[in-house]
Amino acid sequence: MKLFNKYPFLIGEISFNYYDLAKKEELSYFRVAKLLIEKCSECGINGVNFHVGDSEYLHCKYEEDSNQTDQLSFDEYKELAEYCKKLGLVFIITPANIEIVDKLNDVVDVYKISSSDLTNLPLIDYISNKHKPILLSTAASNLREIKSAVKCIEDNSNFKIIIMHSVLSYPTKLEDANLLMIKDLSEQFKDYDVGYSDYTVSDNFMFILTTAYQYGAVVLEKYFTLDKSFEGHEFAMDEEDARIVRLSANVLSKINGYKNKQPLICESFSKRNVRKSIVAKRDIKSGEIIDNSNIDFKRPGVGISPSKVDDIIGKNANRDISKGSLIEYDMLS
Numbered sequence: 001m002k003l004f005n006k007y008p009f010l011i012g013e014i015s016f017n018y019y020d021l022a023k024k025e026e027l028s029y030f031r032v033a034k035l036l037i038e039k040c041s042e043c044g045i046n047g048v049n050f051h052v053g054d055s056e057y058l059h060c061k062y063e064e065d066s067n068q069t070d071q072l073s074f075d076e077y078k079e080l081a082e083y084c085k086k087l088g089l090v091f092i093i094t095p096a097n098i099e100i101v102d103k104l105n106d107v108v109d110v111y112k113i114s115s116s117d118l119t120n121l122p123l124i125d126y127i128s129n130k131h132k133p134i135l136l137s138t139a140a141s142n143l144r145e146i147k148s149a150v151k152c153i154e155d156n157s158n159f160k161i162i163i164m165h166s167v168l169s170y171p172t173k174l175e176d177a178n179l180l181m182i183k184d185l186s187e188q189f190k191d192y193d194v195g196y197s198d199y200t201v202s203d204n205f206m207f208i209l210t211t212a213y214q215y216g217a218v219v220l221e222k223y224f225t226l227d228k229s230f231e232g233h234e235f236a237m238d239e240e241d242a243r244i245v246r247l248s249a250n251v252l253s254k255i256n257g258y259k260n261k262q263p264l265i266c267e268s269f270s271k272r273n274v275r276k277s278i279v280a281k282r283d284i285k286s287g288e289i290i291d292n293s294n295i296d297f298k299r300p301g302v303g304i305s306p307s308k309v310d311d312i313i314g315k316n317a318n319r320d321i322s323k324g325s326l327i328e329y330d331m332l333s
């Protein structure tokens with residue numbers, strides 16, 4: 001089932017990335033969160049993901065700060081959801097518990113289940129029952145665990161699932177990205193689309209995310225920041241990165257084409273010009289037998305194909321054929 005209208009569906013994971021900028025610029029968290037949403041909408045991002053929960057849920061530097069809690073109120077989240085709607089962005093939350101689901105369900109478009117909750121079947125069960133699309137993060141898990149999470153969602157008659165490959169290691173080293181697992185997840189869960197949450201440090205070409213797309217991940221998620229120099233933001237994407245992903249994905253969507261090898265319409269003219277036909281190598285007299293000494297293979301491919309040479313070898317010319325002429329079947333008997 002295609003859950004989103006644009007593929008690849010690019011998600012800016014805002015998470016708690018508004019803290020640093022808010023502190024630096026002495027702005028409210030809400031104002032900066034709103035600014036990040038606006039910037040996401042300007043650079044080709046389709047949805048934003050907020051982690052809603054408490055500090056033990058985080059992996060950034062705040063996780064060691066036991067006083068640091070999620071600083072936006074539920075009313076502010078609702079306002080941000082409204083703002084997303086206005087800008088045409090999908091509003092995604094990764095809720096830490098069922099209370100959050102209850103508070104925000106009315107405004108949530110899509111839920112993400114964090115890999116830390118992949119085995120939290122009570123939470124998955126509760127979220128599934130809301131019948132909204134679910135991004136199921138699978139970092140640090142095995143197939144058995146993923147299958148039981150998927151079954152838990154399906155048991156609630158919710159089939160709006162995207163299986164997300166991700167790696168629970170920040171920043172993810174290139175050699176740990178294991179993008180081939182995207183292909184394995186696609187094979188294992190044929191009924192569902194697969195995505196990728198990327199925590200590697202970006203290169204200039206956004207090669208990791210575009211490769212993930214090439215490998216079949218149709219939902220691409222990466223932390224979003226306006227300033228990668230903040231501690232813990234080095235594996236996020238900024239606006240320029242998001243634009244590159246979008247442009248590269250557009251190119252990939254174009255160049256992939258048909259899977260099965262076949263001649264293409266765009267090749268037909270050149271094909272006719274470059275393929276070879278059987279021609280007379282020298283003047284051939286009427287009555288002469290056609291053999292390898294008096295024929296040649298030359299462009300264009302408008303006559304008898306060289307692949308049919310066995311059909312004419314041994315036949316008699318029924319007329320004179322001048323050197324360089326195409327040999328036609330009706331010239332032979």
Ligand SMILES: C=C(OP(=O)(O)O)C(=O)O
Pocket residue numbers: 013015059094113114115116137138139166167168197
């Ligand atoms: C919760 C996170 O990880 P995952 O994508 O593995 O759920 C995260 O880092 O945003």
